[in-house]
Amino acid sequence: MSRTVPSWLADPVAIVIGEGAGLEAVAHELAAAGATIARGPVVASRADAAAAIDAASAAARDPVTLLVHAGSAGDGTRADQLDPRAWRAGLQAGVDSGFFYAAELAQSLIAQGRPGVILFLDLPEEAGGAVQAAASGALSNLTKTLAVEWARDGIRVNTIASRVVAGGTRSQLRSLGALAAYLVSDYAAYITGCVMGVDD
């Protein structure tokens, strides 16, 4: 069997946010499936997300239509010992930044009359401490909400919540990448608002 998925994508520009073994596996597989990959930073505002999307579109000479966001909500520090700044930074990376990018991308796609796909990568709620639990709950229900809000605009929203996002075996990382490539392809055009894992 080939090492990567078939050419499931018709060369969309994907903006990929975050870091870690899981995100790199997904970026690798999306590129193999046909996407052009641009990178963006975790942001604290819609304006910063808009700037990152514009920069990615300009660099690729084509509008971004695909967003993959992997925020990290932080470690498993006990809630009573968690610094308030670490709490806020965790939620910002784990939820806020993903929302800002998603809202900016959707608004721009709707204005252009273009379809698009959003994929959030997350850890399971029990994989970290209080920040992770809050961020995962928020992101999961956000996924289901945005999926319905933008369904008629041809914008799908899904989440892969798995420990593999933080790292795993070669086989687990390949499956994560393949699942991501499938979910953002038109072969999965009827999958939206889905929150699932890999082996969790």
Next chain:
Amino acid sequence: MTNQRADRIIAPPDFDRPFLPEAVFSDDVVLVTGGSSGMGRGMALAFAQGGAKLAILGRDIDKARAVAAEIEAMGERALAIAADVRDAAQVSAAFDAAEDELGPVSILANNAGGNFPALAESLSTNAWNAITQIAIDGTFLCSAEFARRRMAIALPGAIVNNSAQYIRTGFPGDAHSAAAKAAIATLTRALARDWRPGGIRVNCVAAGFFPHAASPNGDDPEMVEKLGRMIPAGRTGRMQEFGWAGAFLCSPFASAITGQVMMIDGGESLRRALLSPDFVPPNQRANIWGYSQ
């Protein structure tokens, strides 16, 4: 406030634009229960597209033979088998028959099931038993038979189960299937845990509305179009999308994916508004699955 933007409804690729590589299942024998119609047939065709040999299990041998003939027309081997998945002896005999003709079964797709609108207070013992036992007992018996055979020869395997979009909300007017389909999702996770050491992966596709010839209004394009408008995605599901989801989960691309429930419903289960029409209980509705008197 109104927004006049036009709907953008995304269609999937046609079935003849293959999804997985042509030979991805060329070493596999796939047994599909409920394979003689509807969603089971959709899954069987998706596996055949990847080069699998198919055992089509159904209670009606003539219907199973018709699907087997379709698969042979695609250039793959197929065997029709009549069996009732509620009977462990018949299940075992079906695996024997598949193995004798095609080789050891390496992938199992549990699609046998039935459904109809019914008021819970009027549901007979037989009706409850039929729907819940075909889905829950059938999925369990076929899965256990499959896993025992794979582990006996120390080979991995993959199972995909057929669940439904209403497993997290319940489904008033469909008590039998609401119970059965949720059991399949939780059973999926338990079987995945039990058989992880044996290399047997178990996943589940929780499906929304996939009209087919045997489903209510499935053969009426106008009605299907109308049903599509009630779904956020703006359309009902196409059978190849359901088939591909099952095939993906059983493919080598998903070799580390197990214990998962993949929802494929165009957002149908998530549709809600704070304001809704007046609530009418199922036993006062003109149509049990409708919303009005």
